[in-house]
Amino acid sequence: MIPGTLPPVLTIDGPSGSGKGTVSRRVADALRWHLLDSGALYRVLAHAAHAAGIATAESGELIRLARTMPVAFTRTADGEERVLLAGRDVTCAMRTEECGSRASEIAVLPAVREGLKALQRDFRRPPGLVADGRDMGTVIFPDAALKIFLTASVEERAQRRYKQLKEKGLNATLHSLFQDITARDERDQKRAVSPLQPAPDAVVLDTTGMPVAQAVARILELARTRFIQTVPGH
Numbered sequence: 001m002i003p004g005t006l007p008p009v010l011t012i013d014g015p016s017g018s019g020k021g022t023v024s025r026r027v028a029d030a031l032r033w034h035l036l037d038s039g040a041l042y043r044v045l046a047h048a049a050h051a052a053g054i055a056t057a058e059s060g061e062l063i064r065l066a067r068t069m070p071v072a073f074t075r076t077a078d079g080e081e082r083v084l085l086a087g088r089d090v091t092c093a094m095r096t097e098e099c100g101s102r103a104s105e106i107a108v109l110p111a112v113r114e115g116l117k118a119l120q121r122d123f124r125r126p127p128g129l130v131a132d133g134r135d136m137g138t139v140i141f142p143d144a145a146l147k148i149f150l151t152a153s154v155e156e157r158a159q160r161r162y163k164q165l166k167e168k169g170l171n172a173t174l175h176s177l178f179q180d181i182t183a184r185d186e187r188d189q190k191r192a193v194s195p196l197q198p199a200p201d202a203v204v205l206d207t208t209g210m211p212v213a214q215a216v217a218r219i220l221e222l223a224r225t226r227f228i229q230t231v232p233g234h
């Protein structure tokens with residue numbers, strides 16, 4: 001990195017169930033870069049607000065919480081990711097569909113989005129950052145060196161989510177997930193501030209029927225053409 005320049009960022013945006021989470025983790029591991037799971041920040045905030053009895057309408061309280069919540073991302077010895085809020089493990093609580101819906105509700109609030117900006121930008125550290133979310137390439141890191149927008153059909157996304165939840169032993173029906181994803185897409189795409197949409201300079205990748213490994217390989221190939229010197233193993 002040239003002194004005085006910021007570490008490079010690769011953004012991976014897209015709707016729930018597009019495979020962003022898994023793909024972003026694998027790309028970050030392959031590059032040996034840091035990872036920002038920005039959805040987790042919205043979820044932790046939703047969880048913390050709910051636990052503190054703060055309603056969605058109390059935007060002042062929500063901003064204060066967004067700016068001050070003591071959140072930490074760690075990995076266990078066997079590589080499992082854990083999210084801590086004030087030292088307490090909230091990983092399971094924040095992964096529920098209920099918490100995801102609450103996160104989507106507070107994410108429409110401009111003040112909340114503003115309140116989480118600095119926290120998200122703090123993740124930009126050498127050697128580089130893979131940022132996973134909805135507005136990473138459009139708002140948080142508009143200067144990203146590579147922007148990817150992942151999509152997949154609603155049917156396939158509901159199936160993937162169903163499988164994920166079952167594996168975690170959490171309860172859900174395919175029908176309710178389909179409805180929930182459709183409602184969440186609508187809310188995420190239509191909100192006035194930072195709506196879910198590809199940046200004009202994003203590469204759109206439709207992962208319907210595409211194995212994760214193929215999506216990862218495609219992104220690494222694109223990264224290789226842009227930061228050839230920093231992709232390990234190439």
Ligand code: DC
Binds near residue numbers: 016040103104107136
């Ligand atoms: O990716 P996820 O399902 O964990 O995100 C939860 C919610 O947070 C999602 O419905 C929309 C919101 N979100 C957002 O508005 N902007 C982001 N950068 C990330 C998530």
